[in-house]
Amino acid sequence: MNLSKTSQYAIRVISFMAYDNRQIYPASVLVKKLKISDKYLKRLLTTLSKHGIVRSIQGRYGGFVLDKKPENIFIYDIVAAVENIEKYYGCILGFSECSDENPCPLHEKWAPIRDELINLLKNTSIADVVKNPKIMKF
Amino acid sequence: MNLSKTSQYAIRVISFMAYDNRQIYPASVLVKKLKISDKYLKRLLTTLSKHGIVRSIQGRYGGFVLDKKPENIFIYDIVAAVENIEKYYGCILGFSECSDENPCPLHEKWAPIRDELINLLKNTSIADVVKNPKIMKF
DNA sequence: TTCATATACTACATTATTGTGGTATTTGAT
DNA sequence: ATCAAATACCACAATAATGTAGTATATGAA
Ligand code: SF4
Ligand code: SF4
16 A cells, blocks of 8 residues: 555655755765665656656756756656556456446445545645655655 | 555455355365466465465365355455555655654645545455445456 | 766666466365 | 375466666766
């Protein structure tokens, strides 16, 4: 019951960068600050840049910058950028024959929870996440 | 955002057996009906029997029987038997420094969803799941 | 133009999850 | 007691997710 580790990494990086979204952070700094595997994080950053969540600046004195204001970056977009978001819409039991149209008794209770979670992801911005000083003690 | 495949398999098997919880099903029948990998399902059934969810009967004419009435077998127990249930109590963002005591703005919204899901798993019995004929068209 | 330092890319390594094979052991009808 | 048919067990295979290594390419300050 959690986002993939990759999604969590992505959220952490973006959260960190949200502190000062004008500053250019080279990957090396982010790796050191967040203690995430060097190459894995770099690859992740490239992915995020291709999805327009960060902007990459190549060459010397380059790095990564947030491409939008933290208020406009939603967790849902980050997750959708790095993993298959469809997964979050499926049946919790893994059945395929049924859906909203053919609900089991569980569905009535599951669907609202699922929808709440998706809405949470869609409505929560990085600015919201960053409000907690505890989290940001990297 | 789903239970592990193993959990889903387990729920399917138990659901199938719930139809006639007096009948002894040899693993071979369950494999054929549910189209789940032979050895993997057998191993899973052994695990479930060790957790008191099914009872195994060895030897010729043996097989597996539900150890309780479907009304008394809860999804939560099945999941807890086959995967690490702790996973479902953690932070969705994967942070560790904080918790209910040091909530971020997201936590206020996440915790209730998490709790609802856990309650759903705890309160939903196999009898509930099996009420939907669509699901049971194996 | 050079060059230090950054990202981009590709291939491989490790780990966790899921799936398979072969054999030992159990059991009750005969 | 025998034996067909079932579970239990152990070791390995395939796949997916995560982590690592090395090289190519880009860029701007000097
Ligand atoms: S009806 Fe039940 S089994 Fe089907 S998708 Fe909904 S929760 Fe899953
Ligand atoms: S406060 Fe936020 S980051 Fe911390 S456990 Fe709760 S949801 Fe996760």
